[in-house]
Amino acid sequence: xxxxxxxxxxxxxxxxxxxxxxxxxxxxxxxxxxxxxxxxxxxxxxxxxxxxxxxxxxxxxxxxxxxxxxxxxxxxxxxxxxxxxxxxxxxxxxxxxxxxxxxxxxxxxxxxxxxxxxxxxxxxxxxxxxxxxxxxxxxxxxxxxxxxxxxxxxxxxxxxxxxxxxxxxxxxxxxxxxxxxxxxxxxxxxxxxxxxxxxxxxxxxxxxxxxxxxxxxxxxxxxxxxxxxxxxxxxxxxxxxxxxxxxxxxxxxxxxxxxxxxxxxxxxxxxxxxxxxxxxxxxxxxxxxxxxxxxxxxxxxxxxxxxxxxxxxxxxxxxxxxxxxxxxxxxxxxxxxxxxxxxxxxxxxxxxxxxxxxxxxxxxxx
Ligand SMILES: COc1ccc(C2=NN(C3CCN(c4nc(N)nc5sccc45)CC3)C(=O)[C@@H]3CC=CC[C@H]23)cc1OC
Ligand SMILES: [Mg+2]
Numbered sequence: 001x002x003x004x005x006x007x008x009x010x011x012x013x014x015x016x017x018x019x020x021x022x023x024x025x026x027x028x029x030x031x032x033x034x035x036x037x038x039x040x041x042x043x044x045x046x047x048x049x050x051x052x053x054x055x056x057x058x059x060x061x062x063x064x065x066x067x068x069x070x071x072x073x074x075x076x077x078x079x080x081x082x083x084x085x086x087x088x089x090x091x092x093x094x095x096x097x098x099x100x101x102x103x104x105x106x107x108x109x110x111x112x113x114x115x116x117x118x119x120x121x122x123x124x125x126x127x128x129x130x131x132x133x134x135x136x137x138x139x140x141x142x143x144x145x146x147x148x149x150x151x152x153x154x155x156x157x158x159x160x161x162x163x164x165x166x167x168x169x170x171x172x173x174x175x176x177x178x179x180x181x182x183x184x185x186x187x188x189x190x191x192x193x194x195x196x197x198x199x200x201x202x203x204x205x206x207x208x209x210x211x212x213x214x215x216x217x218x219x220x221x222x223x224x225x226x227x228x229x230x231x232x233x234x235x236x237x238x239x240x241x242x243x244x245x246x247x248x249x250x251x252x253x254x255x256x257x258x259x260x261x262x263x264x265x266x267x268x269x270x271x272x273x274x275x276x277x278x279x280x281x282x283x284x285x286x287x288x289x290x291x292x293x294x295x296x297x298x299x300x301x302x303x304x305x306x307x308x309x310x311x312x313x314x315x316x317x318x319x320x321x322x323x324x325x326x327x328x329x330x331x332x333x334x335x336x337x338x339x340x341x342x343x344x345x346x347x348x349x350x351x352x353x354x355x356x357x358x359x360x361x362x363x364x365x366x
Contacts, residue, residue, distance in 0.1 A: 009049025009070050010042040022050055028101055028321060029252040032094045043093040044077040045070060048125050051100045058118045063178025072173040079130045079163060085269070086262040087131035094259075096124040098244035105318040108240075111225045112233065119187050120237050123194035124244060126164035131156060133266050134273075136201070141279055154199045161195050190234065197238035198245045200303075207307055210239045214314045225314070236314065243311050249296070249304045249329050250322035256329050264292055296333040300326065 012018045017038050024030055036043040049070060052058045059066055080089035102108070103117055112120075132139075136155045139147040150158045165188070167173050176184050197206055213227075213235055227233045248259035264284065271285030284295045308326060312319040 005049075005066055005070060008039065008046045009053070009073075010039055010046045012038060012040060012046075014038065018046075022054075025050060025055060025097065026101055026104055028098070028250075029255065030097055030101075031255060032090050032097065033255075033258060035093070036090045041082075042074075042077060042089075044080065044089040044096070044125060045073045047093040047096055048073045048121075051096065051121060052118070055100070056117070056121075058114060058121075059175075061114050062118065062176075062183065064175045065178065068173065069175040072167060072175050073125070075167050075173060076126055076129050076164060079167075080128065081131060081133060084131060084133040085265040086259065087128050087133055087266065092125055092128055095127060095241070095244045095247075096121055098247050099124040099241055102240050102244065102315070102319075105315060107223060107225060107315050107318055108236075111227060112237065115183060115187055116190060116233065116237060119190035120194060120241055122187075123191045124241055126191075127160055127195045127198050127241070127245065128156075129160050130163045131160070134270050135282060136199070137282060138270055138274065142277065154196055154201070157196050157199045161192055164191075190237070193234050194238055194241050197242050203242070203303060203307070206235075206238060206242060207310060209235050210310050210314065214310060239307075239311060239314070243307055246299075246304055246307065247322070249300050250308060250326045252325065253329055253332060260292065260296060264290075264295075293333045293337045297330060297337065300330045300333075305330075 006012070007015065008018050008022065021030075021035055021038055032043060035047070039046040049066075052069075053060075053066060058064075059069060077089045077092075080087070080092055082088055099120055103112065103120060134144075136147075136152075138144075139155050140152045144155075146159050147155050149155075168176060176187070179187065196202070213232055225236070227236060248256050248263075250256075251259070267282070267285040268287040271281045271287060274281050274285060284291060305323075305326060308319065308322055312323050
């Protein structure tokens with residue numbers, strides 16, 4: 001079935017503009033929003049084709065029929081909700097492209113087999129398919145059928161995986177029929193382990209395990225990571241995919257701000273439903289009590305920075321640009337944390353004179 005596929009997997013208006021973007025596919029500050037426009041709203045199909053076929057020639061390595069693979073990716077892309085401000089196909093393409101950049105660094109290149117690289121890139125592409133724009137906690141709190149089906153454990157992540165693999169069962173979408181059974185079994189196992197590791201409730205244990213590996217990891221004389229067991233290799237790949245899933249704050253500020261606006265609007269939409277249902281509002285979900293700047297600083301300080309610092313150690317000297325961008329982005333939001341609302345005592349004129357305003361305090365701190 002060798003239909004003549006378009007150069008980028010999908011028909012585009014402006015081949016030159018697309019070629020120019022694709023020439024930047026290995027850069028960290030790739031503009032996925034622009035790419036979504038140029039690919040005529042097929043960012044995931046074209047990203048998957050460009051990376052797996054044109055850049056890495058992985059489809060041929062596993063006898064994957066390109067037209068079948070493209071048909072499958074169109075179905076995956078169509079099952080990302082376009083109406084989600086954040087968890088849509090552009091996010092899937094973003095995590096896949098970020099993963100492609102990290103796996104291209106020499107410190108990990110040649111360390112992982114082609115099948116492991118293929119599994120990590122594919123897992124990134126499908127890791128949020130059919131995301132409802134609601135959190136695991138919300139699905140459990142509302143006894144959603146998915147929470148019942150998966151017994152409140154990694155509900156979304158189990159659903160993304162089951163959705164992606166269910167489509168693979170359909171003959172006209174089964175691009176993996178060319179793999180031998182052993183490869184297909186290992187590929188499936190790795191993709192499952194990788195997507196389940198994107199569940200934020202696993203973050204602290206994953207980070208602790210990666211830290212242990214960093215301490216023990218022997219970086220060979222040629223500057224390559226030496227990873228013995230399957231578990232160690234999987235752990236590093238899980239760390240890479242999870243880091244890419246929460247990489248927004250390490251990107252150029254305009255890109256980071258765009259992702260922040262999107263996740264906050266998605267959280268607000270969940271909060272609107274929680275308010276209507278008389279449920280307690282989840283953190284960061286109350287549009288009537290916005291805390292965007294504080295939430296970003298908190299997310300960076302407690303989650304993103306500790307993870308990326310550890311990844312920076314593991315992949316040293318790579319990932320240093322991400323860390324400096326992360327600090328710059330942190331300062332952007334930290335310096336915009338609004339003054340705390342005045343408390344009652346400042347209503348009395350004499351008390352007000354005694355209190356240094358919080359912005360003056362902050363100035364002194366700088
Ligand atoms: C661009 O900006 C963002 C992008 C994504 C998210 C996400 N956030 N969370 C959780 C993170 C922990 N969360 C926290 N909860 C509490 N109580 N305190 C605190 S302090 C700090 C956080 C926090 C809950 C949401 C998810 O699971 C998403 C699905 C998968 C990966 C990351 C996604 C967040 C962003 O900016 C905040
Ligand atoms: Mg997810």
